[in-house]
Amino acid sequence: MRKLLLMLLTVIPLFTSCNKDDDDSFRNKQYTFTEVNNSGISGVVMIREVGAVNAESAITIFLEGSNESDSYFTNVYTNSVSEEGEIIIPLEQFDSEGYSNTYVNGLYQNEEWDPENPISYDELITFDGHILIRLNGIDGPVVATANIGSNAN
Incomplete structure (x- = not known):
């Protein structure tokens, strides 16, 4: 099922047509x-524009190699994977299929949630950040990482 979702995530954009109008x-x-520490966990993260008004965004993650009996947690952090950063966007917990989808409707600023300050799609794809996947809790071991925005190669 996970492979089917991953394939659809990759293939669907190829079949959607764009008209210049x-x-x-x-x-x-x-x-x-x-993958980190031979965890067997990999996957993809897609940052999507989902709203026309303020170029709102969503973050969708598909994990490969996840175990249904384990819990996986994830957040967007400031800085690159090689640097430590602060949580800036909390993401939804994964379901048993290794899928997470979060509509980004605010940011942590000064250690407080600020729903009045959402981050746009354009800001998110140029953001100095990374995403960590952790096993069994927010303080659990890191099993997968991804640089995003300005840190991605």
Whole structure:
């Protein structure tokens, strides 16, 4: 099932047509997770534009190699994977299939959640950040990482 979802995530954009007069087309950018400590966990993260008004965004993650009996947690952090950063966007917990989808409707600023300050798609794909996948809790071991925005190669 996970492979089917991953394939659909990759293939669907190829079959959607864009008309130069079509104002309803939304952009997306995809990044790859790197396995950490032979965890067997990898996957993709897609940052999608989901709203036309303020170029709102969503972060969708598909994990490969996840175990249904384990819990995986994830957040967007400032800085690159090689640097430590602060949580800036909390992401939804994964379901049993290794899928997480979060509509980004605010940011942590000064250690407080600020829903009045959402980050746009354009800001998110150029953001100095990274995503960590952790096993069994927010303080659990890191099993996969992905640089996003300005840190991605």
